[in-house]
Amino acid sequence: MGRGADRAPFPTWTSRGAVADRRRSSYVLVMRVELHSVFPLRRARVHEVYGPGAMSFAAMAAMGACLWIRESWLVDTPTPQGVLPFLDPAGLLMARPKDQTDALAVAEEALKDGALPFVMIEITRALNLREGRRLQLAAKAGGTTGLCLISEGMGSNAAETRWHIAPVFDRHSEDSTLMRWEINKNKSGTIGAWHVRWEPKTRRVHVVSPVGERPGSAGTSS
Amino acid sequence: MxxxxxxxxxxxxxxxxxxxxxxxxxxxxxxxxxxxxxxxxxxxxxxxxxxxxxxxxxxxxxxxxxxxxxEARFLASLRRWATRYCPWVGRDGVDGLVLDVTGSAHLWGGEAEMLADIQSRATRAGLTLRLGCAATRGAAWAFAHYGADAAALPDLPVAALRLDAATVTALQRLGLRTIRDLASAARAPLARRFGPDVLMRLDQAMGQVPEPVMPETDPPSFATRMSLPDPIGLTEDVMGITARLLAPLCDRLNRHEMGARCLVLTLRRVDQGSQQVELRLAAPMRDPSRILPLFTRGVGEVDAGFGIDQIRLEATQVEPLPAQQIGRMHSSPDQLNDLMTRIGTRIGLENIQRFLPADSHIPERSFSIAPAVFSRPDNGWSCLRPRPLRLFPPEPIAGQGATPPGQFRWRRMAFTTGRAIGPERIAPEWWLVDAAWRSGLRDYWRIETREGRRLWLYHTPQNPGWFVQGEFA
Missing domain, CATH: 3.40.1170.60 (MutS, DNA mismatch repair protein, domain I)
Known part of the structure; x- marks a missing residue:
């Protein structure tokens, strides 16, 4: 019961969330997890994302004000015009610590404080279990969502979910944001994969089609 | 003076x-x-x-x-020095001070001794000083400026009455050369001809019209200190003293409707060494309960040595902070400012940044990065054409001609162009010198590769070459 109460309350799609919940409880063998049960990332947890589209995922996952922690030596920069379809650049704060120790300290401080609901951390060195756990506890204390942008293989065991994001070529329309989202690790659910597209007008993610009939994979095989 | x-x-x-x-x-x-x-x-x-x-x-x-x-600042410091003689010290023009020594001259053994002391101290400080001492302010001014050899006031020229040059010349043409002449002349014609000013100055010098000395108040100093009978060394003790210093300081800030932006805590040790803890705040603040926890990190790093016996807390930078109505909406910015201050003590306040829009077609100059605590968020964002989510310094790739290459290698990965959208020509801003734009015009292409990644390539027609500069979402 305690675990059920702890589970994320599906913040946006309440009615559909309730359906998914009922289905999961009545049929034990549900292999395919619905995106909306995992995507607005669970609050008060720290998640991880890697892959070529990690930064896009971070921009899509952040809602409202957020703090983006990048070490000062990283030369590439997110552009506010590029971020504009996903979130308002006016609510974006950047922290530029000099190394990862400072970055983690800033992240812990920001997660614990709760003044900003979303904190992104670019990880350049693999976290050990203690560091990952501390971030997790800080997020829990502040009720904020953390997202670590990692490189492949840098994942920490303490992460709530781990995502792999890759952009996919869209044969049908140009300027598309079609990408493949795969959830590799999920502490409170099953893993899954989706093809999604960002809808800039409504600022939400649309699931394009089930995994079996991927237009991207069809395009590359032909 | x-x-x-x-x-x-x-x-x-x-x-x-x-x-x-x-x-x-x-x-x-x-x-x-x-x-x-x-x-x-x-x-x-x-x-x-x-x-x-x-x-x-x-x-x-x-x-x-x-x-x-x-010079004004120098005069202000001289004014402050002059309060050692009497409390009523005001400025007189840009190069004079006026002291009301009534009741304080006997402390120096009489007026003559006091003047001698002032003069000797000024000479020692390398200042040329001329003093005049009289019963009225006007007469003292006249003696200081014109009465080097202590003549009586009526023998001084009319210029000693603080009149403007034109009036003085006109009075001399009338034959009124000294103050005695002016005082014995008929008042009504003088007032009719020169206005009330001449007679007012005369009466002020003679003491018939009062002219008070307006003392200036010292600017408020936002500093408190405490000397301790026994040295202390524990962090909690230092924080306790800091809390006791902070309360009167914040009271004073509150009275002047100011907020501290930068606080310095100086800890003097028994071996005369001193250590400073500097706290820079993200927003002006005067709430002791919010400032105190922000000192914890800095105080924890101090080496107490054999103990600390004097603590001084000073607000080195203050800003006006008017009283505000308390409402529900005010809690969130405060919380964010506190967070920025705490982060700022670790990584430096200028390393917390935000984006501000800038007017330029050049992609890397179409926004500026400013420290978040010294700027306001700006909502004027617009984007006519798709811009990459991520920009990096241009990386050259192999490519020929003006159309995008069908296949290319970038960062040791092979890509096949699936769709190319463009070109979008961006010309360099000739009025700015930018080494990166030496190669001239750029034709930007949005390349959607079959492998999935969507890249921003450009071709420089004036200096042929292909580069990757960004990646779209």
Whole structure:
């Protein structure tokens, strides 16, 4: 019961969330997890994302004000015009610590404080279990969502979910944001994969089609 | 007290000069001498002379431009020094002070001893000072400026009455050369001809009309300190003292409707060494309960040595912070400011940044990055054409011709162009020197690769080459 109460309350799609919940409880063998049960990332947890589209995922996952922690030596920069379809650049704060120790300290401080609901951390060195756990506890204390942008293989065991994001070529329309989202690790659910597209007008993610009939994979095989 | 050479004395105190020296001030489009030292005056230079003439008279004249702001500051510090003689000290023009010594002269053994003390101290400090002491402010001014050899007030010229030059000339033409002449003349015609000003100055000098000295108040100092009978060394003790210092400081800030932006806690140790803890705040603040926890990190790093026996807390930078109505909406910015301060103590406040829009077509200059605590968020974002989510310094790839390559390698990965959208031509801003845009025009292409990644490539037609500069979502 305690675990059920702890589970994320599906913040946006309440009615559909309730359906998914009922289905999961009545049929034990549900292999395919619905995106909306995992995507607005669970609050008060720290998640991880890697892959070529990690930064896009971070921009899509952040809602409202957020703090983006990048070490000062990283030369590439997110552009506010590029971020504009996903979130308002006016609510974006950047922290530029000099190394990862400072970055983690800033992240812990920001997660614990709760003044900003979303904190992104670019990880350049693999976290050990203690560091990952501390971030997790800080997020829990502040009720904020953390997202670590990692490189492949840098994942920490303490992460709530781990995502792999890759952009996919869209044969049908140009300027598309079609990408493949795969959830590799999920502490409170099953893993899954989706093809999604960002809808800039409504600022939400649309699931394009089930995994079996991927237009991207069809395009590359032909 | 009149400092006839205030401007040159100020400069010469810091850097003595042996020869003639002058301060110049630009007025009416001419550099004129504004203040001279004795050596320059001995050579025949005068105030108001044009600087070019003075240089012709005296080729080895050393000069400096006048700094009226620094002179005002110097006079303010002299005013503060003069309060050692009496509490009522006001400024008189740009180069004088007026002291109301009534009731305080006996502390120095009489007026003459007091004047001698003032004069000797000023001379020792390298200041030329002329003093006048009289029953009224006007008479004292007259003695300081005109009465070097202690003549009686009625024998001084009319110029000693603080009148403007035109009035003085007109009075002299009437044959009224001294104050005695003026006082014995009929008042009604004088008032009709020169207005009430002449008679008012006369009456002020004679003491028939009161003229009070307005003392200036010292600017509030936002600092408190505490000396301890026994040295302390524990962090909790230091924090406890800091809390006790913070309360009166914040009270004082509250009274003046100011907020501290930068606080310095100086901890003096028993071995006379001192350590400072600097706290820079993200927003002006005067709430002790919010400031105190922000000191925890800095105080924890202090090495107490054999113990700390004096603690001083000073708000080195204050900003106006008017009282505000408390509402629900005000809690969130406060919380964010506190968070930024805490992060700022670790990584430096200027390393917390936000994006501000900038007017430029050049992608890397279409936004600016500013420290978040010194700027306001700006909502004026617009984007006519798709821009990449991520920009990096241009990375060259192999490619020929003006159309995008069908296949290319970038970062040791092979890509096949699935769709190319473009070109979008962006010209360099010729009015700015930018080494990155030396290669001239750029034709930008949005490339959607079959492998999935969507890249921003550009071709430089004037200096053929292909580069990758960004990646789309």
């Amino acid at each position: 009149w400092f006839p050479r205030l401007a040159s004395d100020r400069v010469l105190r810091a850097r003595p000069v042996d020869g003639p020296f002058a301060i110049t001030l630009k007025s009416n489009n001419t550099e004129r001498l504004y203040c001279l030292n004795v050596a320059a005056e001995r050579l025949g230079l005068t105030r108001g002379m044009s600087f070019a003439d003075a240089r012709a008279f005296c080729p080895d004249l050393i000069s400096q431009p006048a700094r009226p702001d620094l």
